Amino acid sequence: MSINKINETKVFDGLHQRFTHQSSSTQCEMTFAIFLPPQASKQPVPVLYWLSGLTCTDENFMQKAGAFRKAAELGIAIVAPDTSPRGNSVPDDSEKAYDFGLGAGFYLNATEAPWKEHYQMYSYVVDELPALIESQFPVTHKKAISGHSMGGHGALTIGLKNQDKYQSISAFSPITNPTECPWGIKAFSNYLGNDQVLWQDYDACKLLAKHGCQLPILVDQGDSDGFLEEQLKPNHLIDVAAQQQLDFNLRMQAGYDHSYFFISSFVDDHLTFHAKHLIPITVSK
Template sequence: MDLINLSQAKVFGGWHKQYQHTSTVLNCDMRFAIFLPLKATPASPVPVLYWLSGLTCTDENFMQKAAAFQKAAELGIAIVAPDTSPRGEGVPDDPDGKYDFGLGAGFYLNATQEPWKKHYQMYSYVVDELPELIEAHFPVTSVKSIAGHSMGGHGALTIGIKNPDKYVSISAFSPICHPSIVPWGEKAFRHYLGEDKSSWQQYDTISLINQYPVTTPILVDQGDADGFLHEQLKPETLQAAAQTHRVPLTLRMQPGYDHSYYFIQTFIGEHLAFHAQHLNQHSA
């Protein structure tokens, strides 16, 4: 599979690079970014943290705003950030042009409904196609973790929980914890998956915790000044489900913080250290 290098910049001794490739899963050209620390060489490959961004974002938001590279370089972790949805000519968008559905809002699921299902297969892209591509072309190992913000926090939690053999740790900032009962999730799930709400449960963190034993360690940070906290995010549902089922979850409510990348910048170092601990355990 051909990779087109769109840009590259040296940072903290390593490299941030942006690539385009043709996705057979999504039936369009896709873009992703990768940070490779100085320690990453063919003779000494490094583990990978996959980062999933939120509504309206691309591969660029986290890489430019999260201030993650210095700590990742120090820890010897690669970071991969895919786009948040398929894009391009012929990829359908929200008919009303709203930000919370369609382009930029793939919700990390596999759509089953027309006209979405041809392109909106972000679950399979993140879990299968992208890691295969990354591991084939870059000096990284198959040991990986997953993290994300908001819609991407939802993606990280659901993907990590459903694939305990693939990800050694999970973290999230401000995740949509219970998408099947909040406006963002209801809108997306109804369009992508149809009216049968039983089909929604495979992409709902709370439903997954209620169905499957979860042993993967999880770290979640949520700002208590987040404007989306009560209507869209509902971290209390995650805390309750995790307590009931003894999930290894650390949920931290952070006073005064909102939904922005200033919040992510503040705690991203702690998230990277959390992942490094588990990545290194499994790399030994």
């Protein structure tokens, strides 16, 4: 598969790189970023896939989260795809709203016209992108998934539906129950149509209640988040997880909002959490 490097920057003795490639899933050119820690120059390393939120691109997390120092220390690569297909042929919200269309792919496979031709972000993140990364970069098959807001929704639902592909799941401020919040209802009714049974396949609360989870999950949520009650509904996820008695930890963080100030405050915790499951512990004899 052909990829085109946009740029490369050295950081904490590792490399941050951006690439474009023609995607067979989304039928358009996609952009992704990768951070390769210094350990990758000597041996393959595990990967954390990061999914960003509404309006974001591959650049937001890489520039604002402050994750490179800890990722370099732990020896974990980070891959950040774009949040939706892009290009002149890709349809957008008719009113250019921030919560649907470009920048708002919701990490699902659309079934409704005109969205279904390009909005196949689930297949892109689950299958196409990891296959590309594993064929082009010095990484192992071990991977974890994380994300923020819409991307937290993506990380939870993708991880829950593909428990054989990931070692661990985490999220910041995720949309936990999109079938019951305005962002999710708008996106799902357009991308998936009016059959709400189909919506449940992309709802973390519904998936967790139906299938449970064998993977460890860490979620951080700020209690001063302006979207907390209407859009994110972490209490719904807490209730389901308690019923399932899972390896699940949702931490309400006092005074924090929805921003990357919040993410940067706890991203080291998430990287350390994933490292415990991605990197084997060597016991000295």
